[in-house]
Amino acid sequence: MNPFRRPLLILALAGMVLTVALSAGSAAWADDRPLRWAADAEGGAPYIFYDPQDPGRVVGFEVDLAEALQRRLGRPIQWVQYDYVGLVGGLRRGDFDFAMNGLEVTPDRARALRLSRPYYVYTLQTVVRADERRFATLDELQALHGRVGTLEETAAQRFLEEMGFRPTLYGNQTEPYLDLEIGRLDAVVMDLPIAVYFARPNPRLRFLGEPFGQGYYAIAFRKEDETLAAQVDRALADLAGSGELRRIYEKWGLWNASQEALESWDAVNVTAEAARNWTPSRYLPLLLHGAGVTILLTLTSMAAAIMLGLPIALLRLYGPRPLGWAATAYIEFFRGIPVLLLLFFIYYGLPSLAEQWALPISLRFSPFQAAVLGFGLNYAAYEAEIYRSGIASVAPGQWEAAASLGMSRATAFRRIIFPQAVRVILPPMTNDFIALFKDTSIVSIVAVVELTKQYQILAKSSLKYLEIGAATAVLYLVMSVPLGLLARQLERRWGKGL
Known part of the structure; x- marks a missing residue:
């Protein structure tokens, strides 16, 4: 007889008993x-x-x-x-x-x-500034081509779109009323509980008309x-x-x-x-519009970063010592803070700052302007370091050769130094351009509806996360792959042995 047979049988029986006990305990725990x-x-x-x-x-x-x-x-x-x-x-x-x-x-x-x-039975409530006298109804506001804000994928959004508005969409309740206060919006339409809590106690805001549009939570x-x-x-x-x-x-x-x-x-x-019929003919135009916003935002932000980055790099390399220190401080500051925090400060903090200090200039940027400014300031710091390293990589003898030909330093930089530096600058700069292209997805924090935000809105409302997500990914690839091909072509044309 196998000497291990009896212990194995005992272990098997013990395992069965333990399994049953754990199952019973798990069922009881599941109820409690x-x-x-x-x-x-x-x-x-x-x-x-x-x-x-x-x-x-x-x-x-x-x-x-x-x-x-x-x-x-x-x-x-x-x-x-x-x-x-x-x-x-x-x-x-x-x-x-x-x-x-x-x-x-x-x-x-x-x-x-x-x-x-x-x-809960909710209704919708329109809120305007306390001194608003230009219109008394949403129909009158629409005739004035006014700006209305609301929460994304809510009954208020659907109601406003059916009226013909293109509402500014937000991800939480506080930001629409802040934008209404400082004049970026003419009205806000949201659920009555939100209006009761945020708008009714605010002396700068008031309810416009009676609640309307009943629904359920x-x-x-x-x-x-x-x-x-x-x-x-x-x-x-x-x-x-x-x-x-x-x-x-x-x-x-x-x-x-x-x-x-x-x-x-x-x-x-x-x-x-009727439930919405989420066919490609319904959501593709919205995704394409979001893609257009993404492209425009990327191009303008990168242009701003380049225009800021090159002077900063030159100041750090060749400027007087105080200006060089200032350029270094700029780079370290904007590389050290998250771009999301920067966007939030530009969009919401600067208007409050201007109001508190009674500044004579307006610091109320539109969502798109705030996004371009934020990305431009942030990426300029990275571009400045790329340009500085590229310029510094050119051999000092190039300056001496240009001087021997009677060129001024400005002419030498423009004709001799910078064209050679471009070969070193181009690869990391194009990588930054592609990275900026994808980073634009965070601008929804300041109410810009670009491609990723449009995907979130459509997927949440239709529950077609896979289908709309695949279409969004294809659009990103269609936009980003040509950028990579263009970057490689430029590197082959201008690079050293690439």
């Missing part, structure tokens, strides 16, 4: 484990945001609602920070259990997700999580029937007559509005 709720706290008032008095704690009416659901369900709910743009994709991947962040009930979302019964689940969704539906019904939901909304100043429909709600007819 904390539910992961995803929402974006960045500028998320009054939904969810960090308490100004206690920055380590989040508050908001959805935080209060999550705590009430936790008591009704008898299960802990843990909030996880998640970018609003990625909530639907993250939920479908299983990164969390449900999303609750002012998600509007739409046919596209109802088709892809399991939406709960509504927990719902909690989003995966289709396969029907059991959990049904439990949340019952909990929401209990909260509405007991009056606890009303007490939460009254605490935040959000209760109105529209919320009474929540108590007798039966079903939201999301099929009344």
Whole structure:
């Protein structure tokens, strides 16, 4: 008899018993484990945001609602920070259990997700500056070709586009009202809870007209999580029937007559509005427009960087000592700060600075101007170092030979030194140009809708992440590959043995 047979049988039986025990324990844990709720706290008032008095704690009416659901369900709910743009994709991947962040009930979302019964009835509200007298309605503003801001992929955006506006789109609630205050926008249209929190207390802003355009907020689940969704539906019904939901909304100043429909709600007819037909003929023109913005932004920003970079390099090489120190300080400063921070400061910080110091000049740049200025200042620092190293690589004897021919230093630089330096400068400069081409994707922070931002908007609204993502990637390749080919051709023509 094999002496190892009995110990192996015992180990096998023990493994089976342990597996069954772990499975049972895992099932029990699955029923009691904390539910992961995803929402974006960045500028998320009054939904969810960090308490100004206690920055380590989040508050908001959805935080209060999550705590009430936790008591009704008898299960802990843990909030996880998640970018609003990625909530639907993250939920479908299983990164969390449900999303609750002012998600509007739409046919596209109802088709892809399991939406709960509504927990809030929202309306839209137009906000203007307090001294605005040029128009009294959105129709009058449209006749004036006015500028309107709103959140991307919301009912407000769809409403404005149907009216014929091309609204400026933002990623959070605070920035549209800031732009409205300083005159970059003529009006802002967003959900009433946002307007109540941000616009109503601001003496520089006022509501224009009455709220309009009723819709619903719902909690989003995966289709396969029907059991959990049904439990949340019952909990929401209990909260509405007991009056606890009303007490939460009254605490935040959000209760109105529209919320009474929540108590007798039966079903939201999301099929009344047809889901959008996201065919290539619908989204390709928008992607092409975004690609055009990307190309224009790249070309103008690189031109600004070149025009700034070369003088800075020359000052560092040949300028008087104070100017050389200033050029070095410029390079170190702009290489040392993130371009995202620079864009945010130029777009939002400079207007506030001009107002506080009562400067006689306007520092209110348009989104595109702010993007060009930010990239130009940032990339000029890198270009200056490339030009400096290229010029310094030319042998000193070239200066001496030019002087022996009677050339001035300026003529020698223009005809002898710089043409030779171009051979060294060209490869890293073209690499920077291609890098800038891709870096333009961050300018959505200042409300520029370029190709990547257009992809995010379209993919989030259609849920066609793969199809629209593939089309976006093709457009980037169509634009960037010729740049690489052109760079190699120039290197072969002007380079040393390339």
